[in-house]
Amino acid sequence: MTIIPRLILQTILSLPLVAQNPGVQVLPGSADIEDSTLRLVENLQSEGRQRLARFFPDTALQNVRIYVHLDLDSVPDEIQRHFHRGTAGLALLERKQIYLLLEEARLSPPGDLRSVVDHELVHLLLHAHSAAAGPYVPRWFHEGLAQELSGATYFGVSEEEIILPARMRKLLRFRDLRSTFPSDEYSLRLAYAQSFSYVSYLTRQHGIGMLLRAARGSDAENWFRAGFLAEAGTPLILEEEAWLDYLENESGAFWRRLQGDCFFYLMIPGSILLFWAAKRAVDRDRRTKMRLEREELLVQDMETESQPSSKPEI
Numbered sequence: 559m560t561i562i563p564r565l566i567l568q569t570i571l572s573l574p575l576v577a578q579n580p581g582v583q584v585l586p587g588s589a590d591i592e593d594s595t596l597r598l599v600e601n602l603q604s605e606g607r608q609r610l611a612r613f614f615p616d617t618a619l620q621n622v623r624i625y626v627h628l629d630l631d632s633v634p635d636e637i638q639r640h641f642h643r644g645t646a647g648l649a650l651l652e653r654k655q656i657y658l659l660l661e662e663a664r665l666s667p668p669g670d671l672r673s674v675v676d677h678e679l680v681h682l683l684l685h686a687h688s689a690a691a692g693p694y695v696p697r698w699f700h701e702g703l704a705q706e707l708s709g710a711t712y713f714g715v716s717e718e719e720i721i722l723p724a725r726m727r728k729l730l731r732f733r734d735l736r737s738t739f740p741s742d743e744y745s746l747r748l749a750y751a752q753s754f755s756y757v758s759y760l761t762r763q764h765g766i767g768m769l770l771r772a773a774r775g776s777d778a779e780n781w782f783r784a785g786f787l788a789e790a791g792t793p794l795i796l797e798e799e800a801w802l803d804y805l806e807n808e809s810g811a812f813w814r815r816l817q818g819d820c821f822f823y824l825m826i827p828g829s830i831l832l833f834w835a836a837k838r839a840v841d842r843d844r845r846t847k848m849r850l851e852r853e854e855l856l857v858q859d860m861e862t863e864s865q866p867s868s869k870p871e872i
């Protein structure tokens with residue numbers, strides 16, 4: 559992970575400070591966070607909320623706190639356990655809190671601070687929008703929508719990562735991703751990737767507005783499926799089958815994966831050939847040099863033999 563250099567922070571800080579919204583407070587998580595860093599995050603959250611307002615026109619964030627930390631060590635112990643390794647942001651829905659780790663932020667998407675702030679804001683906006691249904695909006699929908707609306711996937715995951723598990727019927731079951739995501743790295747990447755792909759597909763089919771109304775219709779028994787059935791008139795399971803069909807046959811993910819793998823495997827024999835070609839060239843140069851040295855010595859010997867000896871014969 560790349561630490562955001564202070565110079566870049568200062569460059570961005572030359573932007574005019576956007577008026578602070580009283581509904582969201584940006585606070586230092588520890589004493590080593592400078593005021594200039596807080597101003598940067600303040601600008602990012604304000605601009606992010608403006609960008610996201612068109613998706614949540616009737617939802618206002620109130621009493622939200624964003625805590626800015628340098629690293630995970632400075633985060634309170636009870637919050638640390640919620641962080642996945644290598645992530646720069648965390649939203650606690652009921653507490654209305656966002657935690658940011660500057661050390662885990664990258665300089666460019668997908669893990670840059672702007673994308674991370676937008677991602678976490680989507681979680682809080684979706685929870686506020688869903689009102690009483692908030693606790694029953696599944697985690698996969700949260701993460702899929704946060705990635706879709708922030709314009710960046712978590713960990714840089716892509717459909718190419720899930721195309722083979724999809725063809726082998728080894729994807730995670732969405733009902734197992736309602737409350738929590740898995741902790742091991744492979745399954746975690748799979749969970750983020752398939753959530754992103756599925757929600758992106760649903761968004762293209764039905765639009766964000768319809769999906770947000772469906773989220774608000776979630777209930778304790780059937781979660782998002784209840785709201786989706788009420789809005790679309792068709793069971794969500796049919797959409798999942800259609801999404802799988804799209805992923806396998808229309809998304810192009812299989813061919814992109816194949817191209818990536820072919821390039822990788824072609825690079826291996828290419829590298830070996832390059833190594834042997836370089837080695838042969840070095841050996842040839844060495845042999846040429848040795849031959850020239852031998853020839854030079856031979857010429858010197860012949861010149862020495864042809865000169866009359868100055869020593870008397872004994």
Ligand SMILES: [Zn+2]
Nearest residue numbers: 677681701704
């Ligand atoms: Zn998230």
